Structures are given as C-alpha cells and as structure tokens.
Amino acid sequence: MSIKGQVQGVQQMIEDEKYCVDILIQLSAARAALGKVSAIILKRHVESCVVGAIESGSEEEMTEKIEELVQVFSRYN
Amino acid sequence: MSIKGQVQGVQQMIEDEKYCVDILIQLSAARAALGKVSAIILKRHVESCVVGAIESGSEEEMTEKIEELVQVFSRYN
Amino acid sequence: MSIKGQVQGVQQMIEDEKYCVDILIQLSAARAALGKVSAIILKRHVESCVVGAIESGSEEEMTEKIEELVQVFSRYN
Amino acid sequence: MSIKGQVQGVQQMIEDEKYCVDILIQLSAARAALGKVSAIILKRHVESCVVGAIESGSEEEMTEKIEELVQVFSRYN
Numbered sequence: 001m002s003i004k005g006q007v008q009g010v011q012q013m014i015e016d017e018k019y020c021v022d023i024l025i026q027l028s029a030a031r032a033a034l035g036k037v038s039a040i041i042l043k044r045h046v047e048s049c050v051v052g053a054i055e056s057g058s059e060e061e062m063t064e065k066i067e068e069l070v071q072v073f074s075r076y077n
Numbered sequence: 078m079s080i081k082g083q084v085q086g087v088q089q090m091i092e093d094e095k096y097c098v099d100i101l102i103q104l105s106a107a108r109a110a111l112g113k114v115s116a117i118i119l120k121r122h123v124e125s126c127v128v129g130a131i132e133s134g135s136e137e138e139m140t141e142k143i144e145e146l147v148q149v150f151s152r153y154n
Numbered sequence: 155m156s157i158k159g160q161v162q163g164v165q166q167m168i169e170d171e172k173y174c175v176d177i178l179i180q181l182s183a184a185r186a187a188l189g190k191v192s193a194i195i196l197k198r199h200v201e202s203c204v205v206g207a208i209e210s211g212s213e214e215e216m217t218e219k220i221e222e223l224v225q226v227f228s229r230y231n
Numbered sequence: 232m233s234i235k236g237q238v239q240g241v242q243q244m245i246e247d248e249k250y251c252v253d254i255l256i257q258l259s260a261a262r263a264a265l266g267k268v269s270a271i272i273l274k275r276h277v278e279s280c281v282v283g284a285i286e287s288g289s290e291e292e293m294t295e296k297i298e299e300l301v302q303v304f305s306r307y308n
Contacts, residue, residue: 004238010268011235020276021299027269028306031262035154037241038258043147045251046127051139054131062128068252070120075259077112077153081165084158087191097199098222104192105229108185114164115181122174145175152182189308197301204277205293208285216282224274231266231307 003037006030038076045069080114083107115153122146157191160184192230199223234268237261269307276300 010026046069053065084107090100123146130142164180200223207219241257277300284296 007235039151072255074116081161101226149178193305228270
C-alpha cells in the first residue's frame with residue numbers, strides 16, 4: 001500500500017509550502033487511493049464473511065452481515 | 078421519494094436567484110437524500126439478488142454478483 | 155436542469171422493480187449531475203459574492219465569505 | 232498531520248487480517264481526515280492566492296484563480 005507514501009508526500013508539500021492547489025490535487029488523489037483499497041477490502045469481505053454467513057444457513061447471521069454491509073456502504077456514499 | 082420535490086425546490090431557488098450558498102446547501106442535501114435511497118436499494122439488492130446467487134450454489138453466478146457489487150460500491154466511494 | 159427528469163426516471167425504475175444494480179447506477183449518475191450543478195453554482199457564487207466581498211475592502215465581509223465557502227466545500231468533500 | 236499514522240494503522244490491520252468491516256471503518260475515517268486537511272488547505276488557498284488575485288485587479292489572474300478553485304471543488308464533490 002503506497003498510500004502511506006502519498007500521505008507523506010502531501011505532508012512534505014505542506015511543510016515546503018507548495019502551491020495549495022497542487023496540495024489539494026494530491027490530497028484528492030490520496031482519497032481516491034483509499035477508495036480503491038476500500039473496494040478491495042470490501043470484495044474480500046463479501047467473498048469471505050458475507051458468503052460464509054449466507055452459506056451458514058443462519059438467518060440471523062445473514063441479516064447481521066447484510067446490515068453491516070449497508071452500514072459500510074452508507075459511510076462511503 | 079421526495080427527492081424529486083427537493084430537486085424541484087433547488088431548481089426554483091436557482092430561477093429565483095436565491096443566495097448561492099443556500100442553493101449549495103440544498104444541493105448537498107439532495108445528494109445526501111440520493112445516498113440514502115442508494116443504501117436502501119443496495120440492501121434490497123443484497124437481500125434478493127446476491128443472497129440468491131450465493132444460495133444457487135453456482136460459483137459463476139456468485140462471482141458475477143460480487144463483482145457487480147464491488148463495481149457499484151466503487152461508483153459511490 | 156434535467157436532474158428532475160433523472161430523479162423521476164429513477165423513481166419509475168424503482169416502481170417498475172427494475173434490476174437494482176441498474177437503479178444504483180442511475181442514482182450515482184443523478185448524484186454526479188447534482189455535483190456538476192453544484193460546481194456551476196459555486197463558480198457563480200465566487201464570481202459574484204466572494205469577489206464582491208473582497209473588492210468591498212471590508213475585512214469582516216471577506217472573512218465571512220471565505221468562512222462560508224470553506225463550510226460549503228466541507229459539505230461536499 | 233496524524234493521517235500518516237491512521238494510514239499506517241490501516242496497513243497494520245490489513246497485515247494482521249483484522250475483521251474487514253473494522254478495516255473499512257478505519258479507511259473511511261482516514262478519508263474523512265484527508266477531507267478535513269483539504270478544507271484547511273482550501274481556506275489557506277482562498278485567503279492568500281484567491282484574495283491576492285482579486286486584489287491585484289488583474290481580470291485575467293482573477294478568472295484563472297476562480298477557474299482553478301472550481302476545478303478543485305469538482306475533484307471533491
């Protein structure tokens with residue numbers, strides 16, 4: 001995950017008092033990068049936990065996982 | 078869905094040349110309302126289609142639904 | 155502003171029980187459209203009110219407008 | 232800027248294979264933190280560069296700065 005590097009880069013730009021618009025563009029790039037990692041983690045989550053809950057046949061577990069998934073989605077939209 | 082009403086309200090504000098900041102606040106409220114509807118539709122989607130695909134036992138169908146779900150998530154984050 | 159039409163279209167899709175993923179894609183398109191209108195209104199706001207406040211020479215008015223602009227930005231990011 | 236720490240924390244959580252939903256919540260928190268930094272930088276930008284351009288009396292410089300500001304806003308909304 002190179003996002004740490006991106007965030008470090010932004011921090012350096014702020015310290016060096018680089019042009020604000022350039023900093024803002026880098027900040028939005030770091031945000032987009034976090035969004036991409038989120039999509040990967042979400043995929044992993046659905047493939048393992050959500051599928052597992054549905055396959056378990058437990059109505060309760062399934063409902064809980066779906067509820068959780070919608071909560072996560074709501075944080076991002 | 079009262080979002081249509083919200084959008085109509087914003088349109089009226091623009092025509093009436095209301096204060097821009099007030100229009101922008103209403104626009105962000107309409108966006109948030111769309112986000113809430115999206116969460117409801119997503120929930121319905123997971124509960125029916127995604128669960129259905131997983132329960133079908135078809136690896137292919139399941140993979141397709143998960144892929145689609147991640148695509149949708151990516152549009153929003 | 156055809157966003158009203160877009161929102162109406164989404165509403166129809168929901169009533170017609172169209173495929174949820176298609177509805178979600180239309181919802182994200184409507185959101186993006188609201189974002190574009192917001193950018194236009196923001197531009198108009200800066201060109202008139204913010205420039206006006208800065209040109210007025212009133213420190214207080216200028217500070218107020220900048221504060222307001224940052225508040226608006228924060229609602230969107 | 233503690234965002235670097237937050238990103239590092241998320242990276243650790245991924246390596247430790249923590250629960251995906253907890254990772255997703257931390258990722259959205261890091262995104263929100265980047266949004267807050269962006270608002271601070273935007274404020275600094277308007278207070279210095281945009282105000283400077285408007286006060287310069289150069290129509291061209293002012294137009295350029297406003298255009299740039301709207302571009303930045305569009306990246307975030």
